[in-house]
Amino acid sequence: MPVLASGSTIRRQLLNAAGVTVTVSPVDVDEDTLRQQAEQKGLSLQETALALAHAKAEAASPQHTGRFIIAADQILGLDGQAFAKPADLTEARTHLLTLRGRTHTLHTAVTLWRDGQALWSHSSSPTLTMRSFSDDFLTQYLQQEGTALLACVGCYRIEGLGMQLFESISGSSDAIAGLPLLPLLAALRQQGALTA
Numbered sequence: 001m002p003v004l005a006s007g008s009t010i011r012r013q014l015l016n017a018a019g020v021t022v023t024v025s026p027v028d029v030d031e032d033t034l035r036q037q038a039e040q041k042g043l044s045l046q047e048t049a050l051a052l053a054h055a056k057a058e059a060a061s062p063q064h065t066g067r068f069i070i071a072a073d074q075i076l077g078l079d080g081q082a083f084a085k086p087a088d089l090t091e092a093r094t095h096l097l098t099l100r101g102r103t104h105t106l107h108t109a110v111t112l113w114r115d116g117q118a119l120w121s122h123s124s125s126p127t128l129t130m131r132s133f134s135d136d137f138l139t140q141y142l143q144q145e146g147t148a149l150l151a152c153v154g155c156y157r158i159e160g161l162g163m164q165l166f167e168s169i170s171g172s173s174d175a176i177a178g179l180p181l182l183p184l185l186a187a188l189r190q191q192g193a194l195t196a
């Protein structure tokens, strides 16, 4: 059974729904410091997301010898600026007002490790254009979604009400939700962790 080095509920749910049972093993890496170091090295947001995914897998490795470890990271980029998950609903409102009527990118990376080595990794950059929704809609949306939004880097759940925020989307809904499933399932099959 692979290990999911993530505290993300949606990542576990996506894997379980696809028939992949995992051992959840969240890791504590200093994402803010790693993001700052990546920026100082001149890494793109996509390269930064991949670096964080590797850091999470590496942090999980010592306690899961011999097991496949899945780790992922997602950074929202708007005109080159990175957005982190909102601290509260006030910040979620501010984020959504900034994203309203504009196109942002969800830089998403996933990696597969075993015994301290990276076996495979993948990056995906869905782009999403938010419609110019009304202030009334935003107030209703925040009231309906509530604190569940604080777990979402874009302050939306694409699998639910969040879909009403958008004018257009390019990319798979699983990549948007933080885990590009098809490439990951192919990698797990290739490594013999799933039946081909």
Ligand SMILES: Nc1nc2c(ncn2[C@H]2C[C@H](O)[C@@H](COP(=O)(O)OP(=O)(O)OP(=O)(O)O)O2)c(=O)[nH]1
Residues within 6 Å of the ligand: 005, 006, 007, 008, 009, 010, 011, 026, 027, 072, 073, 074, 075, 085, 151, 152, 153, 154, 156, 157, 158, 159, 162, 176, 177, 178
């Ligand atoms: N349910 C849902 N979650 C989303 C959606 N878009 C993004 N997310 C979540 C997936 C991730 O949990 C989170 C992205 O932040 P991170 O990649 O830093 O992961 P997180 O800190 O949640 O967990 P981890 O670092 O893997 O332990 O945003 C969405 O449309 N629906």
